[in-house]
Every structure is written in structure tokens, then in C-alpha cells.
Amino acid sequence: MQPSPRIAIVGAGLAGACAAFALHRYAQVEVFEATDAANQAFRATGGLFHPLMTRRARPNWQHEAALRALEQLLADVGDQVPVRRGLLRVAFDEKQAADFQEAARTYPHWVQWLSPEAVCDRFPQVQAPYGALWIPQGGAVSAVQLIEALLAHSAVPVHRPVRVIDWQERTREVQLRTDQGATYTFDYVILAPGYGYQQHPELARLPFQAVKGQVICLTCPPTLQPLPPVLASVHLVTHGTFLFVGSTYEPDFTDLAPSAARTRQLLKEAMRWVPAVAESTVHNALTGVRVIRPTRPLPVLSPLPGRRRLWLFSGLGSRGLLYAPLLASWLPEMLSHPERLPEPVRLC
Ligand SMILES: Cc1cc2nc3c(=O)[nH]c(=O)nc-3n(C[C@H](O)[C@H](O)[C@H](O)COP(=O)(O)OP(=O)(O)OC[C@H]3O[C@@H](n4cnc5c(N)ncnc54)[C@H](O)[C@@H]3O)c2cc1C
Known part of the structure; x- marks a missing residue:
């Protein structure tokens, strides 16, 4: 990555919060979240994690690295997030x-x-x-507490409730437009909108x-x-x-x-x-x-097809806690070297 690039993260769920935490030391990060904090407080998730999450209790893809990344994250945020x-x-x-x-x-x-x-x-x-x-x-951990702790430790600006409604990738930058009528310019944008993907035609046509x-x-x-x-x-x-x-x-x-x-x-x-x-x-x-991603039950961390500066971080399915920390930890290196991303998480 070039020195201190400006990076926007769209969505302050597990993917967005892990991405913000992974990048905040290397970049000027800003997060955009469509909902207000109160809406997040009762997020529906079990908060379970373990390395053998398949029906037959077989190891998940990259299970050892994934658990290490989650443990590292929990250690980094200290005792703010109680772990069962x-x-x-x-x-x-x-x-x-x-x-x-x-x-x-x-x-x-x-x-x-x-x-x-x-x-x-x-x-x-x-x-x-x-x-x-x-x-x-x-x-088990509370995903809500983990998200809050990651955003607090990253100390990055979180614009909320602000919905990103549109983006334009140019040669050297990406422009974001929000529902408040504001326009922002960044070097990279990481889209982590969860279910919000359906509201954007470029994301809605992906196989999710x-x-x-x-x-x-x-x-x-x-x-x-x-x-x-x-x-x-x-x-x-x-x-x-x-x-x-x-x-x-x-x-x-x-x-x-x-x-x-x-x-x-x-x-x-x-x-x-x-x-x-x-x-x-x-x-x-x-x-x-x-x-x-029904065709391939693995998460996605990838530039969007035909894009270089616009990335998607999604498809975490029921394994958000296992995979979000691992994939986010790759971002500082791979944002400027997408060819190094493991093939299974790429979109193309
Ligand atoms: C019932 C249930 C139980 C689960 N149990 C577990 C479990 O036990 N263990 C586990 O690991 N995982 C579990 N999961 C899965 C886990 O919750 C998900 O993998 C994880 O929440 C996905 O995180 P995300 O950041 O990709 O998406 P989300 O959590 O959906 O976050 C996306 C965020 O982006 C925001 N957003 C969307 N569009 C925009 C926009 N245009 N502009 C700005 N912001 C936007 C949304 O408001 C949202 O806050 C469960 C899921 C469900 C539904």
C-alpha cells in the first residue's frame, strides 16, 4: 500500500469493523454505517465460533489460521469482550x-x-x-460487543446513520455519494454491506x-x-x-x-x-x-469484477466470527497486491 492511503469502509458489521481495525494503523480510515447505534444493539447472531463448523464436524477452510486471527483480535481488544x-x-x-x-x-x-x-x-x-x-x-462472544470494541480501538471516524448510495471508480480514486447528499473521495473503498448488497445493482448481480x-x-x-x-x-x-x-x-x-x-x-x-x-x-x-455464496460456501474478499479500488468483503454466512478476522488481516498487504489473495475468496 502507498503511505497512508484514504480508505472508506461501507458497513460497520463484523466485516467492516474487522477491516477498520486491521487497516487503521496503515491508512486514514473512515467508516459509513446506514443504521444508528441503537439498531445495532440487538443484532441477531449466536456469537458462536469453532473450527469444525460443517454438519459432519470436518475442519473448515483455513480453520487454524482463522481461529488464530480471532484469538489475536480478542487479545488486542483486551478484556472488553467477554469470551465463553x-x-x-x-x-x-x-x-x-x-x-x-x-x-x-x-x-x-x-x-x-x-x-x-x-x-x-x-x-x-x-x-x-x-x-x-x-x-x-x-x-461464544457477543458480536455486538466485539464490533463496538474494534471500532473504539481503531478510533476511526464512523459516519452514522449515513447510507452510501452510489460510487464511481476513477483512475486514481473512488467517489462515494451518501444519502445525506455529500460526496467523499478515497483511494480505496471496501464494501462490507452484508444484506445491503441487494440495494446496489453492481452487487445485486453477484452470485449471493x-x-x-x-x-x-x-x-x-x-x-x-x-x-x-x-x-x-x-x-x-x-x-x-x-x-x-x-x-x-x-x-x-x-x-x-x-x-x-x-x-x-x-x-x-x-x-x-x-x-x-x-x-x-x-x-x-x-x-x-x-x-x-451458494456456488462456493466461502467468504469473499476481492476487488469487484473489473475494478481495482472498489473491494467487496462479504459472504460470511454463518461463520462471521471465524472468517472476518482472518480475511481482514490480509487487507493491509493485499489491498495493493490483490493477486496474492487466495483464489477461493476472490470473485474473479
Ligand atoms: C440468526 C443468525 C445467527 C448467526 N449466528 C452466528 C454465529 O453463531 N456465529 C457466527 O460466526 N456467525 C453467525 N451469524 C452470521 C454473522 O452474523 C454474519 O456472518 C455477520 O454478521 C456478517 O457480517 P457482515 O459485516 O458481512 O454483515 P452485517 O453484519 O449485515 O453488516 C453489514 C452492515 O452494513 C450496513 N450497510 C449496508 N448497506 C450499507 C450502505 N449502503 N451504506 C452504509 N452502511 C450499509 C448495515 O447496516 C450493516 O450494519 C449469524 C447470522 C444470523 C442471521
């Missing part, structure tokens, strides 16, 4: 139990197999009739898909403490006095409103794995949208 260490991945049928046992044999340094009896001894609140994997390097998800927030009954982060047919994560249960996968959605039927479905599933959930009351329901 360890994750219990409960098998939801016999077939998955067989896959999990094989994973435990193949990757003993990552996961440990717990029989139903062992789960009962160690985590009496949890019912695991088919057994479970214990993943010590996994865990949006999948809505619902999470419910419950009061946490005292009998549940201490409950490790649990992942089964739903996830259960305690944050302070709240228990978050999620999430649904709804590719064909027509609006972003939470649904009462989905809330009932989540509650029913949660009670199947942790019966004490029956003692809690629903506080509220939240929805969010994951962006995935």
Missing part, C-alpha cells in the same frame, strides 16, 4: 453421532467425544441422547443469496448457570442474565419481522436439549440476514 470458552456440539441423531465420533478420532487435538453418560456427568442441564463433541477451542434467521432472547433461569455454549439443532448461549436461542434458516423470506411460529419452534427445540428452558420467559425475538 468451550462449546458443546450435541449430536442430533445417530448418523451425526457417528460423524462426530470419527471427527474425535481424526482430530483429537481439536475435539473430544462425550458419550451420553459423560455429557450427563459434566453438563447435567443438557440432554444428549446421542452424545456430543466437546470443543475446547470453540466458544440472503438467508433470514431468527433468534429469541429469554430470561435465563438460575438453574441453567453455568451452561456452556450449546450447538444442536438450535444453539443456546447465555450472555449475562439472558439466554439466546437460535436460529432458523429461511432462504425464502418476504420480510424481516420475527414470527411467533418460529419463536415456538425455537423454544420447542431448545427444550429438547436443555429442558430447564421451560422455566424461562421470552423477552424478545430478533432477526438477521446471512449472506452466502
Whole structure:
């Protein structure tokens, strides 16, 4: 990168916040976020991370580097973001139990197999009739707190609520136009708009898909403490006095409103794995949208097709915590050397 380039980041979600943190020492960074801070406070995400996130508990692409990058980020922001260490991945049928046992044999340094009896001894609140994997390097963090901490540590200007509505790439710069009628000029622009990609024709024609998800927030009954982060047919994560249960996968959605039927479905599933959930009351329901690349289930960090200064950082799917820190850590070097980006994350 040339000395201290001016870089705009569009979107202050996980991707945008990680990018701002990775770049702030090397560049003059400014962030544009369409929503106000209050809207961010209840972002729907489980906050789970672990290295074997596939259905069959196989290692994810670049899983070791990805976990290292996340751990480095958590260390950099200090104790501002509490981390729940360890994750219990409960098998939801016999077939998955067989896959999990094989994973435990193949990757003993990552996961440990717990029989139903062992789960009962160690985590009496949890019912695991088919057994479970214990993943010590996994865990849960609040994505909202992490985003806030990253932006605070970067100390970069955050324009909010300001929506970027248009861009023009020229030979030496990119011009951004906002919904406030202002125009800004930068050397590079990193678009990290999550679901907002659909509002921009240049992004809407890329091969992404949006999948809505619902999470419910419950009061946490005292009998549940201490409950490790649990992942089964739903996830259960305690944050302070709240228990978050999620999430649904709804590719064909027509609006972003939470649904009462989905809330009932989540509650029913949660009670199947942790019966004490029956003692809690629903506080509220939240929805969010994951962006995935159906043709290739890996995130994207890449110049847009035919562009040099306009980049896209997206497609994190359900693995935002695993992948956003890793991909962001490549930015200082690769922004001026896109040819060095690993092929799987490039758009072209
Ligand atoms: C229900 C649910 C549960 C999940 N659980 C987990 C989990 O347990 N673990 C995990 O790792 N991941 C999880 N995820 C996925 C994770 O939340 C996403 O991968 C991550 O949020 C994606 O981050 P992002 O920055 O790409 O997008 P977003 O978080 O959507 O952020 C994009 C931001 O850009 C802003 N924006 C959009 N357009 C514009 C514009 N034109 N101008 C200015 N700003 C704009 C938006 O307002 C938004 O703040 C979950 C997702 C959902 C929906």
C-alpha cells in the first residue's frame, strides 16, 4: 500500500469493523454505517465460533489460521469482550453421532467425544441422547460487543446513520455519494454491506443469496448457570442474565419481522436439549440476514469484477466470527497486491 492511503469502509458489521481495525494503523480510515447505534444493539447472531463448523464436524477452510486471527483480535481488544470458552456440539441423531465420533478420532487435538453418560456427568442441564463433541477451542462472544470494541480501538471516524448510495471508480480514486447528499473521495473503498448488497445493482448481480434467521432472547433461569455454549439443532448461549436461542434458516423470506411460529419452534427445540428452558420467559425475538455464496460456501474478499479500488468483503454466512478476522488481516498487504489473495475468496 502507498503511505497512508484514504480508505472508506461501507458497513460497520463484523466485516467492516474487522477491516477498520486491521487497516487503521496503515491508512486514514473512515467508516459509513446506514443504521444508528441503537439498531445495532440487538443484532441477531449466536456469537458462536469453532473450527469444525460443517454438519459432519470436518475442519473448515483455513480453520487454524482463522481461529488464530480471532484469538489475536480478542487479545488486542483486551478484556472488553467477554469470551465463553468451550462449546458443546450435541449430536442430533445417530448418523451425526457417528460423524462426530470419527471427527474425535481424526482430530483429537481439536475435539473430544462425550458419550451420553459423560455429557450427563459434566453438563447435567443438557440432554444428549446421542452424545456430543466437546470443543475446547470453540466458544461464544457477543458480536455486538466485539464490533463496538474494534471500532473504539481503531478510533476511526464512523459516519452514522449515513447510507452510501452510489460510487464511481476513477483512475486514481473512488467517489462515494451518501444519502445525506455529500460526496467523499478515497483511494480505496471496501464494501462490507452484508444484506445491503441487494440495494446496489453492481452487487445485486453477484452470485449471493440472503438467508433470514431468527433468534429469541429469554430470561435465563438460575438453574441453567453455568451452561456452556450449546450447538444442536438450535444453539443456546447465555450472555449475562439472558439466554439466546437460535436460529432458523429461511432462504425464502418476504420480510424481516420475527414470527411467533418460529419463536415456538425455537423454544420447542431448545427444550429438547436443555429442558430447564421451560422455566424461562421470552423477552424478545430478533432477526438477521446471512449472506452466502451458494456456488462456493466461502467468504469473499476481492476487488469487484473489473475494478481495482472498489473491494467487496462479504459472504460470511454463518461463520462471521471465524472468517472476518482472518480475511481482514490480509487487507493491509493485499489491498495493493490483490493477486496474492487466495483464489477461493476472490470473485474473479
Ligand atoms: C440468526 C443468525 C445467527 C448467526 N449466528 C452466528 C454465529 O453463531 N456465529 C457466527 O460466526 N456467525 C453467525 N451469524 C452470521 C454473522 O452474523 C454474519 O456472518 C455477520 O454478521 C456478517 O457480517 P457482515 O459485516 O458481512 O454483515 P452485517 O453484519 O449485515 O453488516 C453489514 C452492515 O452494513 C450496513 N450497510 C449496508 N448497506 C450499507 C450502505 N449502503 N451504506 C452504509 N452502511 C450499509 C448495515 O447496516 C450493516 O450494519 C449469524 C447470522 C444470523 C442471521
